[in-house]
Amino acid sequence: MEHGDPASSTDFPALKNDTFLKAAWGEVTDYVPVWCMRQAGRYLPEFRETRATQDFFTTCRTPAICCELTLQPLRRFPLDAAIIFSDILVIPQALGMEVTMVPGKGPTFPEPLNEPVDLQKLNENVDVTQKLAYVFQAITLTRHKLKGEVPLIGFSGAPWTLMAYMIEGGGSKTMSKAKRWLYQYPLACHKLLKILTNVIIDYLVGQVSAGAQALQVFESHAGHLGYEQFSEFSLPYLREIAQQVKEKLKASGIDQVPMIVFAKDAHYALEDISDSGYEVVGLDWTIRPKIAREKTGRKVTLQGNMDPCALYAPKDKINEIVKKMIEEFGTQRYIANLGHGMYPDMDPEHVATFVESVHTYSREKCKNE
Ligand code: CP3
Numbered sequence: 001m002e003h004g005d006p007a008s009s010t011d012f013p014a015l016k017n018d019t020f021l022k023a024a025w026g027e028v029t030d031y032v033p034v035w036c037m038r039q040a041g042r043y044l045p046e047f048r049e050t051r052a053t054q055d056f057f058t059t060c061r062t063p064a065i066c067c068e069l070t071l072q073p074l075r076r077f078p079l080d081a082a083i084i085f086s087d088i089l090v091i092p093q094a095l096g097m098e099v100t101m102v103p104g105k106g107p108t109f110p111e112p113l114n115e116p117v118d119l120q121k122l123n124e125n126v127d128v129t130q131k132l133a134y135v136f137q138a139i140t141l142t143r144h145k146l147k148g149e150v151p152l153i154g155f156s157g158a159p160w161t162l163m164a165y166m167i168e169g170g171g172s173k174t175m176s177k178a179k180r181w182l183y184q185y186p187l188a189c190h191k192l193l194k195i196l197t198n199v200i201i202d203y204l205v206g207q208v209s210a211g212a213q214a215l216q217v218f219e220s221h222a223g224h225l226g227y228e229q230f231s232e233f234s235l236p237y238l239r240e241i242a243q244q245v246k247e248k249l250k251a252s253g254i255d256q257v258p259m260i261v262f263a264k265d266a267h268y269a270l271e272d273i274s275d276s277g278y279e280v281v282g283l284d285w286t287i288r289p290k291i292a293r294e295k296t297g298r299k300v301t302l303q304g305n306m307d308p309c310a311l312y313a314p315k316d317k318i319n320e321i322v323k324k325m326i327e328e329f330g331t332q333r334y335i336a337n338l339g340h341g342m343y344p345d346m347d348p349e350h351v352a353t354f355v356e357s358v359h360t361y362s363r364e365k366c367k368n369e
Contacts, residue, residue, distance in 0.1 A: 010140060010211060013148035020080040021151050023335050024214060024258035024280050024301055032326060032334050032362035033080035034355050035153075037262075037308075038341030039073040040085045044348060046072050056101035057093070060086050066138035067145055074149065076348060077355045080335075081150050081214070084142060084207075086135050088157030088218055091199055092166050094131040096123040105170070112169030112177075116188035119195075128199045129206040136210035143211035154212030156204055158219035158263070159196040159237040163189070175224040182229055189233060197237045201244045208249060208257050216260040216282065217241060223265025230269050235276060238263070242277030260303060264340060270295040285310075285339025289328035302329060305339040306354065311346045315353045322357040331366050
């Protein structure tokens with residue numbers, strides 16, 4: 001591509017709103033920054049319209065559409081960060097597995113991993129950064145189109161969550177197939193988790209080279225593990241990812257970016273998570289902010305954690321919930337978000353209320369502090 005082509009040039013416009021990055025690094029902010037998990041999603045009519053013509057993973061492989069979907073929520077709400085539109089399951093695809101998005105059912109693997117011998121089917125030596133170059137192109141393009149308005153977050157699934165999908169073949173209430181592996185084939189599990197970890201590290205470093213200004217690692221299925229299994233099958237890999245990404249960025253002379261870990265339903269390990277090398281710890285809505293602060297001290301920034309279903313509440317109630325949430329978290333070392341992704345039947349106007357409420361209330365509180 002020619003020099004100056006927005007899809008390839010990494011000479012990006014200057015950042016105008018760095019409140020999210022400051023909060024992530026633990027610097028003082030004059031209000032609480034806010035973004036929402038799944039902010040680019042089906043609750044937006046313009047998202048449904050853009051997505052209608054193409055299948056989900058074709059959309060993921062089309063940088064211009066990923067860019068458009070990423071920008072849509074920012075045109076409506078004064079969010080403090082954008083998150084690139086993509087999916088965590090592009091990694092199993094890059095490793096050679098087929099994954100389709102079945103409407104009404106969700107992600108589906110026609111041939112999941114059934115037994116350890118199936119690990120041989122994975123192209124473990126694949127150059128994922130080349131296979132996933134379409135994500136990097138989407139990131140670079142989006143950085144340009146954002147015009148420096150807010151920072152762009154890149155992301156990946158964490159090893160255990162990806163492994164669980166690859167074995168279950170889709171969503172599951174019990175994760176019993178993946179958990180059976182943990183008990184019957186611990187060595188094969190570590191082998192698979194290690195393959196995924198290596199790929200994730202390169203993938204995240206590639207996202208930063210392409211223009212991502214922060215990274216979030218989603219361990220969405222942490223809640224299915226107890227403390228012992230989390231300590232053995234998740235935490236060491238989460239640590240390695242944080243450590244290696246930072247090391248590789250340094251070795252390549254690329255500026256560091258803050259890293260966020262979101263291990264859903266893993267409060268049983270919150271102390272360990274807050275000491276695993278990430279600047280920000282994402283929280284689901286089931287933990288009290290006060291308790292989370294007690295367990296993590298002041299070493300990390302916390303992110304979260306309004307129940308996404310609170311967006312169904314009347315606007316006054318949303319204001320009240322936000323106020324209480326900010327009282328409990330405090331205004332510093334804090335990024336407001338939902339405790340998980342939004343649902344398709346949520347009202348965009350209530351998202352607007354949530355965002356506005358975080359800004360208004362936190363500005364007021366910061367002034368009085
Ligand atoms: O947050 C954002 O706005 C960025 C985009 C994003 C998507 N998926 C887009 C998406 C992110 C960060 C993800 C991550 C992701 N994908 C996770 C981790 C976060 C979490 O929810 O715990 C997981 C587990 C997946 C796998 C996945 N992809 C699921 C379970 C689904 C929902 C399936 C369904 O039918 O509801 C998806 C599809 C998906 N990914 C959608 C979006 C906006 C909706 C489907 C569509 O657009 O057709």
